[in-house]
Amino acid sequence: xxxxxxxxxxxxxxxxxxxxxxxxxxxxxxxxxxxxxxxxxxxxxxxxxxxxxxxxxxxxxxxxxxxxxxxxxxxxxxxxxxxxxxxxx
Numbered sequence: 001x002x003x004x005x006x007x008x009x010x011x012x013x014x015x016x017x018x019x020x021x022x023x024x025x026x027x028x029x030x031x032x033x034x035x036x037x038x039x040x041x042x043x044x045x046x047x048x049x050x051x052x053x054x055x056x057x058x059x060x061x062x063x064x065x066x067x068x069x070x071x072x073x074x075x076x077x078x079x080x081x082x083x084x085x086x087x088x089x
Contacts, residue, residue: 003035054066
């Protein structure tokens with residue numbers, strides 16, 4: 001994966017003291033900077049839309065009539081057989 005030119009966040013890790021003599025490096029200028037990037041993909045949140053069908057009783061003749069689910073929406077059991085990998089936590 002290639003480095004991006006404009007990351008969302010930059011964290012600079014500055015050494016505080018010399019590893020050889022222990023002197024403070026606070027006033028010393030940086031002579032080199034190495035870059036590495038971590039790409040975090042935010043968790044996916046499923047959006048659940050419930051479809052409900054109402055049944056009504058005709059006030060004129062008493063017959064019951066139900067609405068229809070949209071085409072392609074099939075009957076589901078209350079138990080999920082297998083979660084898609086992107087929904088697993």
